Structures are given as C-alpha cells and as structure tokens.
Amino acid sequence: MNERAASQDERVGRVILSARNVAKSFGNVQALKHVDFDIHYGQVTTLFGENGAGKSTLMKILSGVIRPSSGDILLEGEPVSFSSTTDAQRLGVSIIHQELSLAPNLSVRDNIFMGRELRGATGIDYAEEERQARRLMEELDEPIDPLTLVEDLRLGQQQIVEIARALSVNSRILIMDEPTSALSASEVEVLFRVIRDLKSRGVSIVYISHHLEEALLITDHAVVLRDGAMTAYARREDIDLEWIVRNMVGENFDLGSPPGGYAMGEVMLSLEGVSVPDATVPGRHVVDDLSLAVRAGEIVCIYGLMGAGRTELLESVAGRGEMSAGRVCLHGEDISRLSIAERIAKGLVLVPEDRQRDGLVQTMSVGENLSLASIGAFTKGLVTSRRRERHVVEASIENVHIKADGAEAAIGSLSGGNQQKVVIGKMLATRPQVVLLDEPSRGIDIGAKAEVFKLLSEGAAREGLAVVFSTSEVGECLSIAHRIVVMSRGRIAAEFGADASKEDIMAASGEAVVA
CATH class of the missing domain: 3.40.50.300 (P-loop containing nucleotide triphosphate hydrolases)
Structure with a gap:
C-alpha cells in the first residue's frame, strides 16, 4: 500500500466537519435546539427526521446558506465561519438542495458551470465546459446532451444535472438533501455507485432521505432529528428500520389500508x-x-x-x-x-409531481395559494368576497391539517410535507x-x-x-x-x-x- 493510501485509510471515520451546540431561530420559531452533529471522513452520515425537524436548516448552516444563531462549526477541529455558499465551497463543502435550483432556460452545460465559468485566452471556454459536462453525464449513466435546455428535461433528469453540478466542484464534503426524490430505481443505483466511488476517494457524504429502506443501504452513521433536537445517533450495524421510525415519530406505523365498509359507485x-x-x-x-x-x-x-x-x-x-x-x-x-x-x-383536478414549479406560487401566502384554484366561487366580475375566500382558506387549513403560522404565512416558510398538503387542499377546495x-x-x-x-x-x-x-x-x-x-x-x-x-x-x- 502506498503512503497516500495508507494516510487515507488512517483518516477514514475521523470527524472532518462538526456542529457544536448549534441553535437557529426564525423569529419566535426555534428551528434548531443546541444540536451536535459530526461528519466523518470518507463515510456517509444519514440524517433522518420528519418535515420541519430541522434537517435542512442544519445543512444550510453547514454549507453557508445561512448562519447559526449560536454555536460553533469546526472544520478538522478548527473553528470556521461560512459567510456564503461560495465561502463554504472554497473550503470544500457543497450541497445539493431538495428543491432544484437550476435555471430552466439555460443548457445543462451552462447550469453546471454557472457562476464559475471556465475561461480561456479569448473568454469562456465553452468547448471545455461541454467536454467536462459530457464526462459527468457519462459518470452518472445519463445520456443527456450538455447543450439541452434544462426545461426540456423530465424532473428526474433535472435532479441528475443538480447532482452533476455538485460533483463538478470536487468537494471533500458533499451534502445531499433528498437527492433521489425524483430518480428512478435504476438512477438511484447509479447514484449509489457514485457515492461509493466518492467514499473511496475520501469524500465525506451527508445524506438526507425520506426513503428509509433506501438510506439504510448506503449509510455508515445515522442521526435522527426531532423538533429541532438530536434524539438519536448510532452506527449502521446498530440500527434497522424500526429504530429509525421509533426515533423519528415515537411509534411504528404503516401507511394505512384500503378504505372499506361502503359500496363503490x-x-x-x-x-x-x-x-x-x-x-x-x-x-x-x-x-x-x-x-x-x-x-x-x-x-x-x-x-x-x-x-x-x-x-x-x-x-x-x-x-x-x-x-x-x-x-x-x-x-x-x-x-x-x-x-x-x-x-x-x-x-377533475391534478396534484402535479413538481409542487414547487407547478403546484405553488412562491410569491403568494399560504391562504392565497389555497384559494387560487377555486377563486371563481367567491369572485363576481372584478369583485372578490374576502369573507367567502377566508372561509374557504380556513376550512382547507383545518381539513387538510396544514401546520402554518396562519393563512398569511409565506408558502416558503412551510415544510415540504405541509407545502404538499397546501397543493392538495387547493385542489380539494374546488370540490372535485x-x-x-x-x-x-x-x-x-x-x-x-x-x-x-x-x-x-x-x-x-x-x-x-x-x-x-x-x-x-x-x-x-x-x-x-x-x-x-x-x-x-x-x-x-x-x-x-x-x-x-x-x-x-x-x-x-x-x-x-x-x-
């Protein structure tokens, strides 16, 4: 074994990035409550938790998207402060966000290199960018032409482009927030192969997924957040599906069974x-x-x-x-x-697959989103009955069990699960x-x-x-x-x-x- 390989083997499992006593508040809402969290060299740490548990908030802190209200971030034992994602990337930390952050009107190539274009003697070296983008697509077993517009790709392919962009930075710490949410089973297998290859090169992975069985296949360490606090930690050999669910929600339950006791129409x-x-x-x-x-x-x-x-x-x-x-x-x-x-x-109504792009208007409040599809029911000419609209919104919030700080809350302040319930509530309000x-x-x-x-x-x-x-x-x-x-x-x-x-x-x- 050469000296470099031996050195890498010695580092595997050591803590490379950690959060200590980290807290984060948004107004009166405390999203994180004095959390300790470790990322290990050359291994996968999986973060489990319900929507709103604080997972994405913690990852945004570790990748420079936002700053903690209190607590410390340590990189290889030394305190660091990330003022931006660019600052974090400079130190080797990148994140793949749950909700895609691609520019749909740009090509795959341009999205991958956006903000860090490759330059040659006469300006941007588009040929080299295309070559590197094509190589990344080949690594991910996705035959996408780098010159294809992102808006022409299906959602799963867009997710692959997001992953390719993160891989192109050559990060030593890679945070993956729901990377497989739009991927097919074969695409997930490819991603897992890429993750194992990254591990062999000493890259540390943080993996967030609601696909619990899937996450068990790839993880080395498991951490559970609940209501902004860390409730459990264990190594892979000490956990199973029941352990995850019990620590996430306090009980083991299934997704229900077909309703019965009535005759279909x-x-x-x-x-x-x-x-x-x-x-x-x-x-x-x-x-x-x-x-x-x-x-x-x-x-x-x-x-x-x-x-x-x-x-x-x-x-x-x-x-x-x-x-x-x-x-x-x-x-x-x-x-x-x-x-x-x-x-x-x-x-007849449809709840679309991509709630961010097709199901919600990000500049509108929770209430405005809920009433949008049924606006004709309380609008006559150019006059809208605010009283009737308020009744529809309040009934939807109650019936669909949306957890929000009132109808005026920004839609972006809700967890993914509650955003999905807003989309469903909006369509059910039309009485389909x-x-x-x-x-x-x-x-x-x-x-x-x-x-x-x-x-x-x-x-x-x-x-x-x-x-x-x-x-x-x-x-x-x-x-x-x-x-x-x-x-x-x-x-x-x-x-x-x-x-x-x-x-x-x-x-x-x-x-x-x-x-």
Missing part, C-alpha cells in the same frame, strides 16, 4: 384508447392506446419505473399534455377537448369528483406521507371521490389502493388487487427484484 373517470406522443421522438408514444375506468369511492394506484408514462398519462387526462388519440370521459361526458380550467370546473395525484409523497417524510394517504382514504370513503395516484415506490402501492395498475413503456402491463405482493408488482414493471 358508478364509473366516474373513463379513459378510452388514450395515446400521448413523445415530444422528443416523432412517431413514438409515451402512452400507447391505454384504457382505464375508475369508480366513485375507488382508489387506484399507478405504479411504474421512470419513463413508463405515468406522469404523461395523468397530465394529458388533466389537460396539461397533448393527446394524439383516445377520449377522457368524466361521469360519461367526453371532456377531451376542454381546457384545464374547464376540467377543474367539471370536477376525481382527484389525480402524481407522486404525492415526493420529498415528504413518513409522518406527512401517512397524513396525505389518510386524506385520500377519507375522501374516497366519505365523499365518494375517485382517486388515482402514481408512485415509483412499491410500498405505497400496498397501502390505501383498492387496485394497482402497473405501467410499462406506455401500456398497462398488469393489474392487481390490494392483496398483491411486492415481487409481483416489480416483476410486472420490468424491475429486477432484489432478495
């Missing part, structure tokens, strides 16, 4: 031979001659790998995407030619008959996920809602769904009842089953 949503063209490949269809019927009070889960056509199907049904063939019928009426607003008025949800649990913790599924279950049982939700997590299929529809390559590959097995569902999707 007539068919509310009928898809007849729906086809959706591929915008990037002429003549190809991402959804191909698909038919599906959903009854009042029924919950249908659509499962499939990334690229199976789940998102394209739901968006075309809601009027956001183009159909090349087929019909969408609501309660027997063909609504295929109606606009999005007209479909909402008829009783059919609710479509594209990856409704993306980026939210197990507690918030259970609350969201409970809302859907109660809506189906009490109000006769027809619910269709898509997911790439098998565990979610086996929760509240009465029926599981597996999509593969734009078609329905199989259908199962609530008693299906995980292995059957994965096999039908074309996914390898890992023992």
